[in-house]
Amino acid sequence: MDSRDYGRPLTPGRGSRNESTRQHNLSLLLSLVHHHPQISRAELTRMTGLNRSTIGALVADLVDARLVVEVAALSGNVGRPSPRVTAHPGIAAVAVNPDVDAIIVGLVGMGGVVLDRKRIPLPELPSPEQTVQIAADATRDLLAAHPEIIRIAGAGAAVPGLARPLDGVITRSPHLNWYEIPYAEMLEDALQTPAYIDNDANVGLLAEAVFGAGRNLSTYFYMNGSASGIGGAIIAGGTVLRGADGYAGELGHTVVDSNGPLCHCGRHGCLETEVQYARLKDAAAPHELVFGDLANSLADIDNGAVAEEIDRQVELLAGAIASHMSVFNPEAVILGGFLGGLFERRGEELRQRVKDLAFAPLADELVLERDSIGEDLLLVGAAELAFAPLLDNPLGG
Amino acid sequence: MDSRDYGRPLTPGRGSRNESTRQHNLSLLLSLVHHHPQISRAELTRMTGLNRSTIGALVADLVDARLVVEVAALSGNVGRPSPRVTAHPGIAAVAVNPDVDAIIVGLVGMGGVVLDRKRIPLPELPSPEQTVQIAADATRDLLAAHPEIIRIAGAGAAVPGLARPLDGVITRSPHLNWYEIPYAEMLEDALQTPAYIDNDANVGLLAEAVFGAGRNLSTYFYMNGSASGIGGAIIAGGTVLRGADGYAGELGHTVVDSNGPLCHCGRHGCLETEVQYARLKDAAAPHELVFGDLANSLADIDNGAVAEEIDRQVELLAGAIASHMSVFNPEAVILGGFLGGLFERRGEELRQRVKDLAFAPLADELVLERDSIGEDLLLVGAAELAFAPLLDNPLGG
DNA sequence: GTGACTTGGTTGTGAATCGCAACTTTTGTA
């Protein structure tokens, strides 16, 4: 049996003209270079299936456009060494992530390398106008410190809250106390470069998808536990599942206990109201927990009431994961934030409970992972938002 | 703000060669003809954005391949009338749907027209071998009665149970008592044509997506209530969400009441164990309900215990829908089977409760619909499975 | 170290495909 047609679009698209081929191939090459830091022309030939003469011409176009550079080949194999193609070191994107107590601005090169970052602490909740102004100043400073940057692909922002990537409006961010803010437009005006936004869970997932734990997967979901709740994001068939407005992915509002407390979403016993960092902290008191290193800071006190709370949260998390397993049939589930910490301390128990609670064939080969990028996750992901249009159409137009 | 890049693939694909353009455009044209029964060449030109000389050449290719025919133009507008292009009337697919008490075999033309069907009742649960043999006999009869059919695109089967479209294996169908059956392969051997399978919910959704309630939507989900349970299927970004093995879409196993009875999936209080046709039937007894016309057969007895049961099911269904709304942020939700009947009787209540229980921005413009194709749903959908490869690559290869 | 071998870049030619402009056909309208 040959392989079946998976995920074919059901609604006809647009006609393909002759130039579409070129654009598609250039996009493909630039994306491969972006994903693989030092890929050789020979590897590009193999991975695309195109003729090597074609690859030569396409790479030359990208070099002319100052999007990539060719560097000396590595020897070691028989045959003529193939020059390596890397992203042009002068291309970068600006990541601008507002948070409750600071603004984090980063300069990220192609290939997902964070070149520089600035964290500007704020005494109080910032207004959108303030953050945009601060971001513009910080960007100017960063660019002044990096004269090698010849081109800014755009700006990206990870928003803690509901955001509409399509029109760049932040629908609501209770943490920032922002509602219906045309943030992308404001950023574009201040930074004089195209700006893109998305919610923080999608942005984190994007980074993991391109450079992290999701590199070789095409269907999986990501659950991220922050101090303020549980965010989710989904990759289905190799693309971020965004839904009609970009609000898709709220995996923290699965009902895990109908007797639980009322959630702000209107239902009772959502995962987010039951599995909380605050509850772990309370159970651990007076011991202090380190959010970024939860597993280790739990290690010494994992008994009694603390162990009980961990077990309770693992059980409820397993129920939610099992529920989503039936819906998505993913290749893997990636856990971040304090959920990653829980997974580190109770990996086998969690895996076993998901298996118990899910349809057998679905969890047979369940892969649970923790996220792998770490501190710069949201900077890399936000930059990725800005790189996307360039990757899709390298020579513009 | 220009429109943002939605659902771009994150993993680079293959290189596009010159012929890819042709294949893409032929596929696009044939798909448009398939979707629109009598489309004119001028409309094809407008919808694809291609030059009219190109459309002329492409249509000529499809005519040569006996995939479409050109029929007389309709006049009435100024200017030279444009010939209409329709699917060749001699192209069909065979739909072979096994069920517990019968096998339904249908001959479906391009454009989703059911040309003929046969229902072969069975005295007992059939074995896979039996159904395949019966399907082959029935197909021979149907083809004998339809000498105009010059080409069979393939065979498709809607399977009541878990199926893997990728390798054509039925993982498990408790209703049929079939486990790990290489059904597509068996059908291919018996019918001597490529065969494709998928679970019945996905097949139903496919029909609705191409010819029914989902025609103009790109993100929505479908919940179908049968006598034996609740099936689900999802369209995200214009494609069927299938997951790693094709098992995705089990929307019937959302927890709606964690105090409820144990479900066969391992959890308590799944939607499927709480919202059941059998419970409606019991509440209505001694009145008889008509499954296919539930709303009408409930009309006269919608009070007392029956009304209470309906209300209860509507409330739980609303909870499940609201939960999925947060995950998918769909443009619409389509209800089929007895869930469609519940919707007909309690449309406004259901809509209101979903709004109450979902995040506000998500349900603001909620569209609830019932499925629209009716009796032939699974025949049309199963045929669609078989047409897909032809639509993707009309001239073969 | 020398020559065979292998891998891969380079160049020129040919084929596929689409757009475009000019021309023709067919209809409706004044």
Place this chain on the structure above:
DNA sequence: TACAAAAGTTGCGATTCACAACCAAGTCAC
């Protein structure tokens, strides 16, 4: 009946890729 509008048809040119022949640069065996 003349004219305008819409759309099919035809020939030409541009773009893009594959292919084959050739050349370059490394490894490997002796």
